[in-house]
Amino acid sequence: MSQAWNGFMRWIDARLPVTEFTRKHLTEYYAPKNFNFWYYFGSLSLLVLVIQLMSGIWLAMNYVPTDTQAFASVEYIMRDVPYGDILRYMHTTGASAFFIVVYLHMFRGIIYGSYREPRELIWILGVAIFLCLMAEAFFGYLLPWGQMSFWGAKVITSLFGAIPYVGESLMTLIRGDYSVSGATLNRFFALHVVALPFVLVGLVIIHLAALHEVGSNNPDGIEIKAQKNAEGIPVEGIPFHPYYTVKDLFGVGVFLIAFCAVLFFMPEMGGYFIEHPNYVPADSLVTPEHIAPVWYMTPFYSILRAIPNKLVGVAAMGASLAILFVLPWLDRSPVKSIRYRGVLYKSFLAMFVVCFLGLGYLGGQPPTPVKALFAQAFTVGYFAFFVLMPFYTKRDKTKPVPTRVTK
């Protein structure tokens, strides 16, 4: 039996380097042994991507992307398709789970300095994935063709109209019509189901390839490749398979318990995962009382709304995302990980977290003059974390970094 298998693998390996790939990226790929709780979210992101792809494919088998039938086809899936309700809730819960997991994954990158040299490109690719994810979620949200779908799309596509000279034409080009209509629905369907999934999967592959080229960072922010044994294996490294495959399997179990608890018992999550106005079919003649994006877009929507001028607001929202790209070059600290940083950095980080959460909360609320002031303050705080980083990271009093990893 074993001889037959070896023979089979020799045949495959002569034509496709499967065994070599397995060694290079799993069994002889060495990761730091001190990964903690924050390190589950990368593999969980990959899991949720697969959940979205699979549930999306089965939903697309019964969904109809026309303005007259989209809403009814979703209810058809919920009622007439066997287990269609579970499929639909998998996709909506998965969408919110994706952002929870990705935000935590990004936060890990920030606190441990995983964006620092030589990992700048991994970070940049990650931010690109994040932007594609926002676009994917935005296109997908139009598909149920509810009131919030329609009016949310109307608001966000109208932002492009604010761009001078090309604005109006660009807005019409994106919408496929002079207003959000069936034409918009059709093209957003194509982008959501075909174009962006391809781009996302491609970006994830090169994100992982870039990671494997330099190896993972770790909670202490020290380079394990600096200390290798006689065989050239990092002393603080352990093979990804079986150690991290088995650990991530446990992480997957815990995640799926939370995911399935929501999916089966509270998929609407009080109106945060599935918004109540979206159960009303889209009506271009009736504006909902309160148009708000889904919770994961609220921080950036808040920044947009905080500035009274439309074009400057759009520019600020764009800047709040674009500034993420240059983070590797803003950090001038000699240390990578928050564990060895001083009070100055930790204060700025705490302020950033408060501002981000505050912006997120305000983004879902109807605007009032007092709330607008808070949004403006939080926007300043958000940008201050990045813009002032070259200065406070240089002045920050850091602690000495150990040579060996700690637990």
Added chain:
Amino acid sequence: MKKSLNFVILTLVSTLGWGQLAGASEGSQFIYKMPELNQRNKASLQRGAKYFMNYCSGCHSLGHLRYQQMAEGIGLVDDQGKVMDAVLKANLMFTTDKMGDHIVSSMLPADGKSWFGTKVPDLTLETRIRGPEWVYNYLLSFYADPKRPWGTNNAVFKDVAMPDVFTSIQGIQMPIKEIVGHDPDQRPIEAIVGFDLVVPGELTPAQFQSAMYDLVNFLSFAADPKKLQRERIGVIVLLFLVIFTVFAYLLKREYWKDVD
């Protein structure tokens, strides 16, 4: 490990709590407190279906629900689990529709618009849009108002286009108003805090409230007919996942004994 475990538990608990909190803090205080809905109470669902067909289906559709699905969900099935066609047709189907058809009102949408001044909404998802508590209070809050075209108004939905269809069973009630505050010009702001039954109906107020509970229970079922089946599957899935995760942890611990 301990710190991260605490974090996980805290996150899970606060996520669950948040969902409940967000759902509960919807809008203003309602006059009537609705008892907990229960899709398992088939008798209640059947009464609710009866009230819907008698008082609502003349104008309102349940366009995403089929007669067959309704019958299965409200328990109009025999011992073999087969839908009792004859009972359904005799009691709950007033049109020439077939079992597999969607529940569509015989009133034409254009007529509805011209008679009531606005489009008559489909009610399949109404309890998901407004929340069941809102619908319950709406149904109980019609009162006499000579200024309105139909002679009735509603405390929950001011100047609603829908007439009071329950006068025969509820009777006619007048609003009890209270001053709750003043506007910037010092004019008093009134709110309706209760009702006075001036003409009794066939049912006592308690019986009518019970009937409306049944109706909302039924509408809530119409909005999510697969809920019970989904929760049944959910229990099995979660049970499996808990056992799986325990074994996954033990396996991880065994492998990681090699690592210092």
